[in-house]
Amino acid sequence: MTRIEEAIKQSKFQDVYQKALVNLIYTANCLRDEQVRILKPFDLLPQHFNVMRILRGRHPKPVCPGEIKEVMLDKANDLTRLLDKLERKGLIQRNLCPTNRRKMDITLTQAGIELLEKMNHMMEQTHETLKGRLSEREAASLSHLLDKLRG
Incomplete structure (x- = not known):
């Protein structure tokens, strides 16, 4: 340590x-x-991974950009650019909302789901490292203290 x-x-x-x-x-x-x-x-950043996880959490329902931004871990990023890259890579699909043409619906593609599974598996290593360094009680205490710090 x-x-x-x-x-x-x-x-x-x-x-x-x-x-x-x-x-x-x-x-x-x-x-x-x-x-x-x-x-x-x-060729992705943690912010791309976060967006993909948000979409996976709602899959197969579409999510609008405002909803994504609301729950992102790092809200300082340009969400449009993040979505542009994910779309160029074929990992997400953007469509106009059928009930509100001013709203964009975003979903993961099958390729996005498959890549996210692969990345989740690799991220598990970090999770396991944390388990090796902190007991469940320490992790719960840390989480509680961080919640308290944010107010």
Whole structure:
């Protein structure tokens, strides 16, 4: 286990709250970097993976962009560009909503479902690593503390 002080070569923090915040950001970035590494062979980013998982959760029902944006883990991204790339790769399909022509319906294609299954399997390795480092009780406690931190 590498302590945050060693990881960023900083021995002093303003207080324990600053240390916790720095540790949280550093750890989140480490986890994101691991996702990027896993998804790189597929030429996709974690945000693409997140969109595909959202669509899979609603499959076979279509989802509109607003609904996707609402539940994305990283809301700062340009959803249109993410969807454009997924569509170019044949992983999603966009159609006009039959009941509201101003609304776009988005669904996963069969190729998207199959690729998502493959990526989910690879992401399982990260999940297993977490299980090896934290007990169920520690993971539940961490989740509770993160919920509390967000208010």
